[in-house]
Amino acid sequence: MLFQERWTCIVVTCPYEHWCQPLQSQLGYLPTDLLLIVPDPYDGIKTGGNTGVGSGGATLNALLVAVEHLSAREGHTTIVSNVLQNSKILIIHLGPSLLPLPMGIIPISQDSLRTNVDKVVELASMLLKKSSKSGIFVVGTDILIKGSGSCLPEMSCTLPEDTDICILTVPADKGYASRHGVCKSENNHVTNIYYQPDIETLDSLFGDDLKVWILSGLVWLSSEVGESLVGLHCMSPLDACTYMGVDSGENILQISFYYDILTSACSQVTQQDFIEGKCGKTLSRGRSASPAMMKARKLVWQSLNKYKVQELKLKEYEGSCYLPITTPLKESEFLHHIKSCQPEVKHDNNVVCEYDINTDCVALFSNGKSALNKQIKFNFFCDTITRPLTEVEHKILENCKEPVIISYKLLHIDTICYAIFSAADPLFCHYKDCAATCFGLVWPEAMEILELTADQVWRDITGKGFFR
Template identity: 30%
Template sequence: MDKPAKEWTAIVLTSRTLEDGEAIKSELLTYQKKGFIHQSCIVLVVEDPVSSTSSGVGSGTATINALFYVVEQLSARRGYHVLSADVLIDSNILVLHHGRSYPFGNPLGAFTLLPGHISPSKDYVEITTNILHLYNFATTKLLPLFGSGFWVCSTDMIIDYDQDAFVEPSTDSSTGETDACIITVPAEPFYASKHGVVLTGQNGLVQDLLYRAPESTLQSFTQEGNELQLISGIVYMSVGVSERLLALQRFPAIESCTYLSTDVGSEPHSVSFFFDMLLAMSDGIREEDFMKRGSNITKGDGGASGDASKAMGTNVRRIIWNKMRHFRLSSFHIPFARHIYLSTDLSASEYLNIMKSLGDPQSSHSFVSRSSSVPSHRFHSANSCLIDVEPMSGNLHVTNSFLENRLRIEEDACIYNVDTRMSYIRDSKLCLNAGLYLAVFPVRLALPESTCVKVPVAIGLNDSLLTSMERTTYCNIPWKNFLERTGITTSDLWPGPFAQKEQTLWNAKLFPVLSSCGEPTMDMLFWAFSSQGSEVGLSLAVKLERWRASWRYSLCDILQNADLNADFQAKRSMFYEVFARQLAKGLLENENIHYLPYFQSAVVDGFTKVVLEALDSVASTAPPNVAARTLALTADMLSCMARGEGGLRSGPAANEKFLPAFDAFENGHFERGVGLMRKQREEWSFKPDMLIRCARHYEGAAQICIRRAVMSAKQVSQTLSLPFRKDSSA
C-alpha cells in the first residue's frame, strides 16, 4: 500500500440498523488494529433515521445525519460544549454508506471477497474485501489530491482501476480549491443508462446530472471512445460546503434528516444526495428546473404519502437550492477505471464473470487435499478447504467454505459459506444438482431469544432475482415447470397480496428457517438435491409436507435479517482453519514462508489457539529438524501474544517446570515433550511476561531438537574408501 500524504480524521459508517452497524464497526476496528486504517482515526457508526412509514431513507438524509453526528462527536472530543463547525477546518472525514443487501459472496456487497490479498505492512495479513479496496483507493489515490473536507463513498460498487496507468492531476489542477467534486469513471451508454451520468461544460464545471437516462439520449453526450462520465459513488465536499450543509439542520425540514427527528418525535424526510443536494450545485440547472425535477424521494415517494409530504418535499428542495446554489461543482475523471455495480439485478453467473474479470486466481488462501479430484483449470476458491472432494464435470467456484465428500457436486456450481461438517447436512450424502448457487446465511429470527440459525439457500446460476416469475426461471427451469414438478403452489410462495407481476424469486417464501425439528437442513430444499443417503426412500409428498410445515423466509427476508457478526466470524474462522492446514503442510514440506504476519493477525482476530494447536500437532510427530523449526515458531507465536510487552526474548530457559519436557525431547519422545510443553504453556499464558518466559523455553526445546537432528545425521553418515587414481595429480 502506498503511504498516503494525509490521514483520515474520522470514518463514519451509516447503517440501517444498530446491530448491523456495530458488526461492521467491529470489522473496521479490526482493520485498524492491523494497520490498514491509521491508529489516530476515529471510527464511528450511526444508524440512519427511520420513519414509521418506510424502511429506509435517502442517501442525502443519511449523509446529513452522518455529518451532524461526526461533528457533534468531534466537538465533544475537542472540548466544545456546543456543536462547532470549527472542527471541520483541519479534518478529513470519510462517510461510508452501508449499502444494499447482496446475495452473492456476502450479505453486504461492501464485504464481498475480492481476488488476492492485501497487506499494507509486513506485520499483518488480511483477506481483500470490497470495503478495504475502496478505502485503500480513496486513501492513497484521492485524499492526497484535495484539501481538508468531507467525503462520501457508497459501498455498492467495485472500482477496478489500473494502478500503474493511474493519471494524477498536474500541480496546477484546481482539485484542491474546488467546492465539491464528483469522482467519475468511463462507461458506455448501455451501462450508463442504468446509473447516473455527469455532464460537464467547457469551464470544467458540472452542468447536469442524469439518472437512468435512455441509452439513445446518452449517445448524444458521448466523448472519445463512445464513453460517458459515470458517477462512481465517491464525492468530495470542501470545508465550506460541509459547513453550509451542517448549518442546514437549523431548518426544521432539514433537521428531520438527522437523528434528532427521532428524539423530538417528528418524521424524518428523505433526500437524495446526488439528485437533490448535488444537482442544486450544477452550473446548468435553473431554479425552475430544479424544483420541477427533484428526486422521487423528495417528491414524497419515499416518505409519508399525501399533500403534506409533497409540501415538505417542495420546502426541502427550496432550502437546498437557496443555500447550496452558489457552490461550484466539478468532476474528477479517472480514465483507467471501471465501475462494477453490485446489484440484485445480477445473476450468480454474472457475479462469477465479475470475479473472473478482476483476475480471480484459481486458489486464493485455500487448502485442497491431494485426494481431491477437482480439475484445477475448472476450480476457483477463496478462503476455503476442500478435503476428499469427488470428481465433477464443469466449473466450481467456492468461497468461505469447507467441503468434503458428504456433498457431491454434479456440474457447474458456486458455493458460499457452506461447511459440510455442520448439522444442516445431517447424515445424508447429498448431490447438488447441476448449475446451482448454494449458500448458507446466518439469520437472526424474530424471536424473544434472538435466535440465530443457519439457513441454506439454493438458486440457479442464471436465475433472475427481480424479474416476474412469468418471464424467468428458478433453478434454471421455468417457474411453471418447477411448480408442477414439486407440487408447490404460488400461494405457498407468495401468501400476501402480490400481483402476478410482483411475484419474483426475490420475495418468494422458498427457504425454511425453522422446522418442527429445529434448524433447517439442506435436504429440505428437496428440489435442489439428489439424495443418496438415508432419505432416498422418502416420497415427494412427505418432503413437500415437511417443507410446507416449516417457517419460511424469502431471499429478501434472509438478507435483511442476516447476522453480519456471525458471517464475519465464520469468514475469519475459515481463514485460520485454512492457515492451520497450510502451516502444517509448509513445515512438513520445508516451504519458505514468512509466518509472522499470520501470527500477528491471529492475535488480533482471537485465533491463537487454532495456530498453537496446529504447531503442536506438527511438532509431536515430525522429524527433529522440522520439530525444531516448529517449536521456534511456537516461541514466535507466544511472543506475538505478548503484544510487545513482557520483556526481551533472550534470557534463561532452565525453569524446573519445563525440565520433564526437555528430558522427553532429549530421549526422542517428541509427542510426550510437546504435551508437557503445552500443559505448562497453558499455565503461563495469562500475562505478557509469562508468555515471553515461556517463549524462551520453547526456543530451548528447539535447541534440543536441533542437537538431536545433528546427532542423527552423524549416526547415518559413512566414511567411504575410494580407490587410488593413477591419473591423479596429488
C-alpha cells in the same frame, strides 16, 4: 493493511442498528482514531419496511454525528461546525444493496486489498495524500473500483485546488452507462447529473464519443460545503433526515445525495426544476413533488447553489462496475463479478466454479449434490484452510436449488462462516408471500430444515423476509 493516509474521523453508515456492534469490531483496522458506526435514523427494524433516509439523509446524519464528536473532543458543549476546517472526514455508506455480504465484503481477485471497503478507503486516501485538503469524502461501496492492474494504480490526477464539490467519475460504454448515473460537464464543471439516461439521450449529450463518464460513488466536499450541510440539520423538514428530527417525532424524509443535494450546484440545473424534483433519480422513479420535498429542496438550493461542482475523471479505472443486489440474485452483477474474477474455472464433478484466491472471501458454485461429501478447500493469506460442512449445512445443500456458498474468514476471530442461499431467492418478499423462498424453498420448508420458527428468525423485526 497499510493505508496511505489517516483520517480525522471515519463514519460508516448502515441501514440497521444491530449491524453497529459487529461493524465496530470488524472495521477497527481502518486508518483513523475516531471510527463511528452510524445507523440510519429510521432503521428497517423500526419502520416495518421503510427504506430509510436515502443516501442524502444518511450523509447529512453522518456529518452531523461526526461534527458532534469532534466538537466534544475540542471541549465544546454545542455543535461547532467550523471544526471541519481542520478535519479530514471519510463517510462510507454501507447500503442494503450489499446484502448478503457482511460489512460490505466483496471478493476481489488477485488483489492485495481484501475488500471493496478497503479499495474505496485506499482510493480516497490516495487523493487525500496528493491534495492535503481538509474536507469530507463521501464514498459508497456498491461499485467495484477496478484498476488496470492487480492493485489500485497510482493516479495522474489530483483534486482541483479551488473545488467546492468534486464528483469522481469512471469511464464506461454507453450501454452500461444507460443503467447507471452519468455525469455531464463542460471544462470539468458539472452541468447536470443524469440517472439511467437512454442511448438516444447519451448520443445527444456526448455525440460520437464511445465512452461516457459514470458516477464512481466518490464525492469530495470542501469544509465550507460541509458547514453548509451541517447548518441544514435543524431546519424542517430536513431535520427528519437526522436522528435529532426522528427522535423529536418528525416524519421520515428520504432524499438522494446526488439528485436532491448535489444537483443544486450544477450549472445547467434551474431552481424550478430542482425544487420540483425533475432532476435525475427523483424524476425517473416518480419521486413526489410533495410540499415537504419541495420545501426541503428549496432549503438545499439556498444553501448550496452558491457552490460549484467539478468533475474529476479517473481514467485509470475503466471497467469499474456497480454491484447492486437485485432480485432474483442470479441477475445481479454481484454474482457475475464473483464468477468472472475467478482466475481459473475448475470443473470437478458437479462443482461449476470454485473461487480460490488469497483473500478472506471465497465463493463456490455447485449443484449441491456430489460436492456434499467434500471438504471445501480454499486459500486464505496463502494458507490452506479446510473446514468441513456442518450437518445443517449439508442438509441445506441437499435441498437448496441453485445454491451459492460464500465463505468468510472473520477478522480477529478464528472462525470461518458460510453464507448459503439460492441464486433464485427473491430478496424483498415478505416470507408469507406466495413468491417468497429461502434456499429456493418456501419459507416453512426452509425453517423446518433450520429447525427454527419465524419468531426465532426475526424476533420483533417487522417486514419479515430474506432482506431482513
